[in-house]
Amino acid sequence: MEAIKSFDQLRTQLKNSGERVRVAVVWAHDGHTPEAVRRAVSDGFATAIFVGHREETLAAVNLTAEMEHLSFVNADSPEEASAAAVALVREGKADVIMKGLVNTDVLLRAVLNKQTGILPYLDEEKTKRAVLTHIAVVDIPRLKRLLFITDAAVIPNPTVEQRAAQIRYASHLCHCFGIEQPRIAMLHCTEKTSEKFPITLDYAALKERAEAGEFGDILLDGPLDLLCSLSPEGLADKHLESKLEGKADVLMFSDIEMGNGVYKSFTLFADALIAGMLFGPQCPVVLTSRGDSIDAKFCSLCAAIAVSKR
Amino acid sequence: MEAIKSFDQLRTQLKNSGERVRVAVVWAHDGHTPEAVRRAVSDGFATAIFVGHREETLAAVNLTAEMEHLSFVNADSPEEASAAAVALVREGKADVIMKGLVNTDVLLRAVLNKQTGILPYLDEEKTKRAVLTHIAVVDIPRLKRLLFITDAAVIPNPTVEQRAAQIRYASHLCHCFGIEQPRIAMLHCTEKTSEKFPITLDYAALKERAEAGEFGDILLDGPLDLLCSLSPEGLADKHLESKLEGKADVLMFSDIEMGNGVYKSFTLFADALIAGMLFGPQCPVVLTSRGDSIDAKFCSLCAAIAVSKR
Numbered sequence: 114m115e116a117i118k119s120f121d122q123l124r125t126q127l128k129n130s131g132e133r134v135r136v137a138v139v140w141a142h143d144g145h146t147p148e149a150v151r152r153a154v155s156d157g158f159a160t161a162i163f164v165g166h167r168e169e170t171l172a173a174v175n176l177t178a179e180m181e182h183l184s185f186v187n188a189d190s191p192e193e194a195s196a197a198a199v200a201l202v203r204e205g206k207a208d209v210i211m212k213g214l215v216n217t218d219v220l221l222r223a224v225l226n227k228q229t230g231i232l233p234y235l236d237e238e239k240t241k242r243a244v245l246t247h248i249a250v251v252d253i254p255r256l257k258r259l260l261f262i263t264d265a266a267v268i269p270n271p272t273v274e275q276r277a278a279q280i281r282y283a284s285h286l287c288h289c290f291g292i293e294q295p296r297i298a299m300l301h302c303t304e305k306t307s308e309k310f311p312i313t314l315d316y317a318a319l320k321e322r323a324e325a326g327e328f329g330d331i332l333l334d335g336p337l338d339l340l341c342s343l344s345p346e347g348l349a350d351k352h353l354e355s356k357l358e359g360k361a362d363v364l365m366f367s368d369i370e371m372g373n374g375v376y377k378s379f380t381l382f383a384d385a386l387i388a389g390m391l392f393g394p395q396c397p398v399v400l401t402s403r404g405d406s407i408d409a410k411f412c413s414l415c416a417a418i419a420v421s422k423r
Numbered sequence: 424m425e426a427i428k429s430f431d432q433l434r435t436q437l438k439n440s441g442e443r444v445r446v447a448v449v450w451a452h453d454g455h456t457p458e459a460v461r462r463a464v465s466d467g468f469a470t471a472i473f474v475g476h477r478e479e480t481l482a483a484v485n486l487t488a489e490m491e492h493l494s495f496v497n498a499d500s501p502e503e504a505s506a507a508a509v510a511l512v513r514e515g516k517a518d519v520i521m522k523g524l525v526n527t528d529v530l531l532r533a534v535l536n537k538q539t540g541i542l543p544y545l546d547e548e549k550t551k552r553a554v555l556t557h558i559a560v561v562d563i564p565r566l567k568r569l570l571f572i573t574d575a576a577v578i579p580n581p582t583v584e585q586r587a588a589q590i591r592y593a594s595h596l597c598h599c600f601g602i603e604q605p606r607i608a609m610l611h612c613t614e615k616t617s618e619k620f621p622i623t624l625d626y627a628a629l630k631e632r633a634e635a636g637e638f639g640d641i642l643l644d645g646p647l648d649l650l651c652s653l654s655p656e657g658l659a660d661k662h663l664e665s666k667l668e669g670k671a672d673v674l675m676f677s678d679i680e681m682g683n684g685v686y687k688s689f690t691l692f693a694d695a696l697i698a699g700m701l702f703g704p705q706c707p708v709v710l711t712s713r714g715d716s717i718d719a720k721f722c723s724l725c726a727a728i729a730v731s732k733r
Binding site: 255300339 | 563579612648654657661682692712
């Protein structure tokens with residue numbers, strides 16, 4: 114499989130696959146969400162289950178109930194819709210969850226519910242659960258390839274084990290996009306490892322674990338700043354060497370502040386289309402924002418569908 | 424005075440002023456620094472004092488010793504050159520310091536030296552010194568105005584008092600650029616004030632002090648994310664209001680990680696020209712990087728000269 118380098122390529126590949134993935138759409142009572150879903154349905158790679166008021170959803174866009182590959186599950190509130198969508202995944206009836214006009218907190222509560230949720234336990238005693246984190250796929254036209262960034266939205270200051278999970282999730286995501294040996298940059302404001310910044314010691318420990326083979330076939334380096342991660346020239350200017358060669362696929366941020374700042378500057382100044390989703394739950398959960406365009410919501414759905422197919 | 428909206432405008436204004444500012448250039452043995460300085464000298468707004476090896480500096484570019492408004496102070500090492508440049512400022516013989524091919528640490532040691540340095544004491548007992556911080560002036564073509572950002576390089580996690588100093592310095596800098604009522608955004612990954620993120624409580628305290636008039640005629644708001652700081656549309660999409668109206672002049676970063684990440688993404692993806700300098704010392708200290716272009720170094724020098732003239 115060739116690496117997918119843009120959302121356009123991703124769409125084409127999903128269209129050509131001829132397979133549909135079942136998407137549970139939670140409370141799609143806004144204009145953009147059902148329109149984005151409709152596009153995936155008519156492109157032939159999604160089946161939609163709208164969980165919410167049937168009439169309000171139908172009113173939200175020009176959906177006609179006759180359209181094939183659409184179904185409805187009734188729910189009277191965003192809370193009920195969230196729980197119902199999660200239940201569909203548990204029952205094996207949905208492969209992806211997509212957020213509509215519901216607060217992230219409400220959807221997260223349903224996902225995380227200890228009895229009825231979909232964040233797996235890692236041990237039989239049920240004391241330890243999978244790490245929940247946010248990864249976004251970024252299409253920046255001038256970069257001519259996709260970037261995968263984590264975490265701009267959920268974990269403020271990741272621990273070493275949360276970072277290890279981010280490495281595993283991001284590698285898996287890269288594989289879904291045809292990148293066989295993901296290049297993962299652990300970001301920081303300098304390239305120095307020092308006790309003054311404890312995360313740089315965490316980075317050193319993770320590099321050792323990567324070299325011992327724990328994360329499979331990846332290239333992991335850090336601390337690196339954004340320039341040294343993404344620009345071969347930036348790396349050369351600083352007279353530094355990195356096994357990533359300034360061509361990182363994945364950016365692991367030092368903290369949520371850096372993540373959010375870089376994410377927003379991609380949106381504002383790099384003409385980026387960004388597809389965000391949650392990793393950790395049994396299935397990808399598409400988290401879009403109220404202000405996202407139909408294009409952004411559609412790309413987010415495409416990315417989640419690509420992940421769910423592997 | 425009309426607000427200056429680009430480095431081109433700044434250059435024109437400095438040229439038209441007909442006044443020269445005295446610049447002590449530390450160890451300018453690379454190609455780019457003396458060339459940037461030469462440009463300011465021939466534009467008529469700088470007098471250069473090169474502190475270093477006279478012959479090596481002359482060799483570094485096509486400087487001819489006959490050129491007016493150039494002088495040389497001999498020094499045998501970067502350490503000696505740094506100390507000599509700082510001494511020139513103390514003696515009232517230089518108005519700006521510019522870093523050449525010397526490590527930032529070395530120059531900083533000379534600036535910060537308790538006996539011979541130029542970071543003022545704030546009390547007679549000499550127990551408290553002025554806050555040393557980094558502010559950069561950013562020219563992003565598509566923004567059509569200048570941004571002032573702090574701190575992407577020096578203070579990892581500013582305290583409230585360090586932030587108060589950043590507000591004062593940034594306001595002064597804005598005034599130097601003709602912005603009468605600076606709009607200052609205190610950045611964070613969300614717009615919520617909560618104990619979960621202690622800096623948001625600091626922001627609330629600073630807003631109260633601003634409203635009490637401590638910082639003069641400024642508009643201060645936060646926590647705001649980058650989008651809500653710089654985009655009226657981004658603010659409207661989130662159904663939020665801010666007295667900055669999505670038109671911030673100054674971005675105060677939550678931490679050095681966010682600062683550095685946003686700074687580098689401006690460089691990589693927004694075609695930004697960025698001029699960085701230190702605030703706190705008796706005079707502006709131009710801190711450029713090894714990899715900076717002649718243009719970037721020239722703009723940095725112009726910005727520092729603009730500050731030193733007020």
